[in-house]
Amino acid sequence: MEQIITPHWIDGAAVHTIAAGSIDPATSAVVGRFAAGGVPEAQACVAAARRAFEASDWPLAPRLRQRVMLDWAAALRPRVDALAELLTRENGKPLAASRGEVLGSISEIEYYAGLTRHIPGHVLEPEPGVLSTMTREPAGVAAVIVPWNAPGILLVRGLCPALAAGCTTVVKPAHQTALFNAALLDPLLRHPQIPPGVVNVFAETGHDGAKLLATHAEVDVICFTGSTAVGKEIMRAAADTMKKLSLELGGKSCAIVLPDADIDAVAQKLAAGVTIIAGQQCTAVRRVLAHADCFDAMKAALAKALDALAIGNGLDDGIAMGPLIDIPSRDRIAAQIAKACEQADEVVLRGTIPDRPGAFLTPTLVHHQDTHAFFMQEEIFGPFVSIERFEDEAEAVQRANHTTFGLSASVWTNDGAAGLRLARALRNGTVWINEHNKLFPEAETGGFRQSGIGRLHGYDALADFTELKHIYQAPGVVARG
Template identity: 65%
Template structure:
């Protein structure tokens, strides 16, 4: 497989080729065209020119037709795309199938909103009218991560297109083949004006840096680490562009004494190891009421130990590899530090001994118990299969512990008491709180965080607003 740049309506070669690898085996899957600042500049210029012509930005019916045609073209490719995602990203096939289905749902959702961006009008005084228009913000730069490259591409690209923006997409190098395959049916549509959607790839960061700093980019959407998001804010400040940033998380699961521990433990284990723990909303900390701590230790250890590792195309696999060996080594080292300094190691994870997994970027899950919520492994987002177990005494203690963090992306509350569930959910400083569930994400409901978990919202109607500007038009017409 080969993936090329697509700029101003043309497929282009780059400055050589970069291999894309299967993280489970190290096998070369194909290559993508190398790019950088030159391709980013060309893409931004093409998008700027396309936005300044009215045939796209002012034509919601055309935009809807293009998006519906894109979804229709993707539908028969679902299984092929899911297999490619598993091979390039490593996640189990069932997770890839769910992600491709979620991405299609996202396109259809925003296609439905495309023709509904209403404003408001009012008569502020006799014969004086104020009209509020929602207009596309301009050129949108979209920097896409590798951990969920289907949904995270579409949840930025679809609302940007629905709003009427022209776009430049920069995928992560680890999943560039998959992103190019998802976008190909859109890019090949004759109804899509040249320059409205541009795609460039790179193994470095020069092109992404240009998107951040360019005054021609009006909106920038990024999903990734808080450290990178902070640098983006600093570098984008001179242009005052709109930012949509979904950043780090340290999701807490609050389990109260009335919960069924044995039934919940497998769900928590799955929530902690989704995409091998490489999801920003993955369960990171389990806070259990002290009276049930020992039972949770045993149940959660057993649930994590029962999850088989393997290639994502193996139907038995529940945990695939990390995205690459570099990530495995970095995350593995940090997990080892946590094991060395915690109060109790309940499950010591690491690089597996299985010879069949030796060529891949695998880590077995780790579970540790600790009392001090200020420890680095309770505060730092460690992007892998590490779960920290803590105890709390009562509701106030649970909320205080859960809110003791710089992040605020997501959390979950596990209890059979309805009033307690809502009371605690309202007290948590997180953008999403699930009750008796975890990691439920879909097109209709906004996702985003408080504090250092980011700015703006993705999914839902508010994501559309992130790619618009609000214009006030005043006119005095007099009276009869």
């Protein structure tokens, strides 16, 4: 695939600049090359999006918006296998996971296409003959900054509600997965009915263009998925222009295991939750809280399940976990894990860097009871998990909620009432019962506290890309009697 060269897409046309290489994290081979830009390209994208919002029919034409998105989804279906392979080559995740992500992305596009023609307002009559009409209108130009860990789903869950609402857009993909995002977007960008400037795309190897989006007065919405630290930078940068923000940020997801759970079966699912995208997902399992009656069994079963995972090139059969995104990231995460192992009460399973090419790192499991430790509070974005003991439900909730994050959690039990009690008490935007990492286009996701602002997926995502307008009129009433 070394022949792949992807351009920027600005105002309905391909724009070429000096190209940078995209690297396979499993082999360090060059997958292809993408046009690398920065501030000039970002400025051109914003200007094109603003022109399209002000001058085209896109914000006013829900049937057109629906047709374009349905056609985009249909055009992607014959390309699922090729897109999945490209995603694995750029990102490293197992091929089955990549295929699932591509299919999930298509499903999400179809979901928002379905909503496009039903974005209702409402009318009140607060006084006789006085009508207050509330309309939900597109917010304007939306910038969608896409990370590399799930670049299909995390692109469409921001771009599609923006398009459904009638916004025009600027997409800034992560450079690590710029080729995949370009291939996923290609049928949309080249759709014969989409007005020029509705969707603009630029890539960069740095961050200058993305920073411009956060401060630009002509950008009305920023949709960002990434770390809490960067989310805070975006909030500060966006303050002067008072942009709408849709931010899904870091997490420190807990899994609470009650003693009636099937420990061996739960261990298998938690191991998958720990190592999803090599632990590089904000909803990955970071902490396991096991009741004292099952703590020893849970610790042993989880260590066994993690140790048994097949780790290797995501294109190979039977691989459960691929490499991290690149070698510098792998080395940084390995250093954090080593520091955590020095401070933990017990190192149950120590991860290693395998003697092979690529950005591989095996999983680590530690036992620690002090929730104040840095590795119990900070998100370590790799295959690392801690396990701790609790005595009762109140202690489990206290431990789980001792965090600045609040993105997701899970509860594992055969007692339905206990599962619901704990789910209600946890301060998280999503709580799964007897599952982890189950996400759907129809179900809103987002974080409490420092895990974010707003919601993506589901109907409520439209709120992040619309403004509510009150129109007053007083036509009066026909004389009575």
